[in-house]
Amino acid sequence: MPSVSTSANGLLQLQLTVNGKAVRAEVEPRTLLVELIRDILDLPGTHIGCDTSFCGACTVLLNGRSAKSCTLLAVQADGGELLTVEGLERDGKLHPVQQAFAENHGLQCGFCTPGMMISAVHLLEHEPKPSEQQIRKAIAGNCCRCTGYQNIFRSVAAAAGMMKG
């Protein structure tokens, strides 16, 4: 881990890339990554559903790996590259995963959706043509209480189709 510089007031100074932009932030040592994202960087699309890294509503990509930001410390992201749901849209165009979730009714209340989509993006980056089993496994760490998952499977498969085409 790169060394983190400490300011006079005991706060830690972080530098990281968030959704493609260089960002500096000051955090307490105890600050969680999800708190950095929501409260300090003001990106509330990443949600908190359980505080215990079970439900996956807080899933983000840290250095290209999907991570549950509620049980990482903010300092662990220092020098890293972070992608949240707000960074999926590029040049005013929705990411295929976002479009697929909307069109295939892969969401209802939408609370799990950002984390779910990040897990799907992570999967599709590594496996452009996932089987249903691979989709199920990839999002097994993301809880949804509305959909029964069926339309989420469809959405991820549809996104894979869109990204291929």
Next chain:
Amino acid sequence: MAKNGSNGDFSVIGKPVAFVDAAGKTTGSGKYTDDLTMPGMLVGKILHSPLPHARIKRLDVSGAEQLEGVVAVVVGKDAPNKYGILPVGHDETALAVDKVRYIGDNVACVCAVDESTAERALELIDVEYEPLPAYFDPEESMKAERDLIHEQRPHNIEKDYHHVFGDPDAGFAASDVIHEARYIANEVTHAAMEPHSTLAAFEIDPQSGEPGRLTVWSSTQVPYYLQHKLSLVLEMPMSQIRVIKPLVGGGFGGKSEVIPLEIIAAVAARKAKAPVKITYTREEVFWAHRGRPRTIIDLKVGAKRDGSLQAVSARVVQDGGAYCSYGVVTILYSGALLGAIYDIPNVRYDGYRVLTNKPACGAMRGHGTVNVRFAFESAFDEIASKLALDPAEIRRRNLLKPPAITVNGLRVQSYGLPECIDRVIEGSGWGARKGKLQAQGSVRRGMGLGCSHYVSGAANSIIRSDMPHSTVNIKIDRDGGVVVYTGASDIGQGSDTMVAQVAAEVLGCTLRRVKVIAADTDLTPIDIGSYSSRVTFMNGNATLRAAEDVKKQIVSAAARKLGCPPEDVVMRGDLVFRRGASLVEPGREQSAAEILEAKDAPRGGPVSSNAPTVSGKVEGQILRGSLQQKRKEEGRRDQLTFEEAVVAAIDFHGALSGTGSYAPPQEARGGAFKGSGVGPSPAYSYCAQVAEVSVDEDTGEVAVHKIWAAHDCGRALNPVSVEGQVIGSVWMGLGQALQEEMVWKDGLLINPGMLGYCSPSAAESPEIECYIVESVDPEGPFGAKECSEGSLAATIPAISNAIYDACGIRLRESPFTPERVLAALRERDQQKKLNLTEGVSPTAPERFREHGGATWFAGKGPARHELDPARTGRVSDVTGD
């Protein structure tokens, strides 16, 4: 014709439409309550009781108040007025006034500049409790003579009802076969993904510094009731309170009443004179609970040799927790919906809602019907076995003949149950496969059938009055934009989209033209909330009427312009034209059918980037000029654009607005007996399901491979949304059937987290094939009924019946965990019993400790807390564990 979909000639209704709020939900820009902040906002944290039942002898908050960063600490006496969701159940206060009644009850709230300060302050609050005997098992609690949970409720019985319809004794006497058994459904909770959150802010008068008007943003299904209860507790007129519902991350009933944090945040904001936000941790969500109570059902069903049901008798005991909540309604629903799905002439019902020292149970998806349906449909399967009848056939022999009034006074008009049964029997290959699936080693396969029904909204509202249950306003301005103001609360079920579709269909405009402003008590007329699956039926009807009100005005103006009588004016596809006219699009002539087909809402309309433009004209073009001038220039016309027609109407009428409301008809409001108010609905949904399961006889594990679910929703306004609701319901039923359970030990919830609560994950959630049955209800909006709750109740018995088909065991206690399955297998094989829950009386505390038993009441049991009276003495008496 597609497998699922509407036959009617509609342009927006019946089309698969993406949610109108999908963009906010997929980009992260949509705001839930916890995403909101305000300048000067404080964080509220609540101190919870560590004891299940205790008097508060001393409460000293001075230490917390002195901590730097703490602005205010509120306690019970800051807002002692009692409230509760039911007028007959006002037994809660914002914070405990003299007693705590469950582990997790609310004692004090700290408002501080940040969360860590608030948490530190909680530790500085000094509370001295005097522990009281506590009650954890409802059947023990009913024997209580002293130390009652609420002094005004003798024997801790919140409410009991004893209903007799027809002559049950004669019915049983006439029966050839009688089945009697005890069924137990353990406690489950909603566990919506969004933890509850409330932000409360008062306008502070700059002169006096006193708090004035209050605005509350909250994760609620019932903004209007919240406004009502805030008024009661804060002693403020409702007109001075504004409740706004931001996006809500799921409810399932867990946000369908006033949850303690909503009242506490407002009381705290008043004392702190600053905005206060409280967001529950996941553990607090479990304590707030209001889920489905543990229910003990002693059921007796009698039938003739031909399978015709003669009588049903049920004694139902619900473990309601420490407060009334929706309890009186839950226990009544259990009775009202017990038999009414079939034609049963004689019914006896004895229902007891009992208080215990655990978090209050309330309304949860399929409110009141789920557990009795599990019992009844399982029993029905046993009767079918005894009579050697096919489970589908015995159900077909007991159908209602609508239009009908059931023995308990429920009016049934549309009744798609027969078709639901046919669809799943056909779809699952029942005839060829049931009872014939091959076992592989120790794994046996089977199929089971279950049916269910549910209300499309309660015909009688909680607060008895003549007020319509829903009122909707629509405004159309010169820009041609349609704004619908509805009190309907979208909690993820898609009510905003439903409202937009209904308005667009009536007004013949595209969905993109419609903007929905919802659930803001300052802006939107009263709607009593999103519960009892009432929104599509009631708010949909109100929206339809409001849209027709506006349409009338547009049509009368357009008729003059088109030179035809108003009844010949057609509004469709963003055009207004004479019936039968050939329509012209710039540059080409097409038949009306071709143009309209091209204009009808495409799938994914609102989010698709290449969505059609709002109309053929540039918006604003006709707005700047004088319309009168334009009329002179153009003379009579064959067709108008939507904007032209709207502007014509505005010039004739001034502002263009319409109102519609809905109140259930008198004849749907039920009988005249005590308790008859709960159960009646203007329409009922129906569902049939087949589950295919396998049971590993070595491990006791049950796997559900597929569920076929047919749901009669009247008409599918948005088929993908209906499927989503049905699949979601079935999946939630699957969780309750197989693994979800709140586990208690002496009033302490052992599994207050998502991990321990064990909902099915994406990895093991089976395929659910959904069939939509459209019975087209005569009173529903376009014939629609509910689709979000009714399916849940059929899943549990479909699975239990499938387990019987697989390996010949009857599981009468949910969830069907490996332990319970193994215990039943040993019983089947006449092996020595396992000392587990199956077959053990739930009231035998020493053997059924996870439900609390009565150990605390009897003065034994391991001491969990130093103030526990059980610490002195007889701990060694306890066996088990």
